[in-house]
Amino acid sequence: MKSEVSAVLAAPPMRGEVPGLVSRALLAAVPVLSLGMLGAVPSYVIAARRGERADWVAAIVFTAATVGWLFQAALTPVETHGAQFALDLVLLGVATVGASLHCLFAGFRAGEAA
Incomplete structure (x- = not known):
């Protein structure tokens, strides 16, 4: 039992590609x-799978947009008009x-077929 647990804990974290098209x-x-x-x-799912800095930045940006909204x-x-209404729309859209x-x-890089 202990060897199975240690084998699972010793396994490297799952990194690499983003999920397939259906999952995406x-x-x-x-x-x-x-x-x-x-x-x-x-x-967050994409950032956890790939582990790249840009993915984590995107996750933080979308979290900030949600909290700001x-x-x-x-x-x-x-009854909101003007700049407040525009800010609501921008935050909701993001x-x-x-x-x-x-x-x-x-997951698509430059040169990959979509």
């Missing part, structure tokens, strides 16, 4: 279906559409 499509649906509330989840939604009045597009296209 399902992950990309998470921010859209949750209206941006879970926008950082696909980026939550604060903006909580602190603004219902948390949903931006996170989904990042999930779909994060």
Whole structure:
């Protein structure tokens, strides 16, 4: 029993490629279906799988956009116009559409066929 546990713990962490196209499509649906509330989840999955600095930066950016959108939604009045409304739209767009597009296209390098 101890040898099995030590073998599992000694195994290197899973790094490498992003998930396949079907998995990426399902992950990309998470921010859209949750209206941006879970926008950082696909980026964290990609960052954990690949372990590159750019992926971690993207995960942090989408987390910041989600947290900023939550604060903006909580602190603004219902009848919002102008710059506050534009900021709401930008933050919501980054948390949903931006996170989904990042999930779909994060694994492709220049020169790869989509």
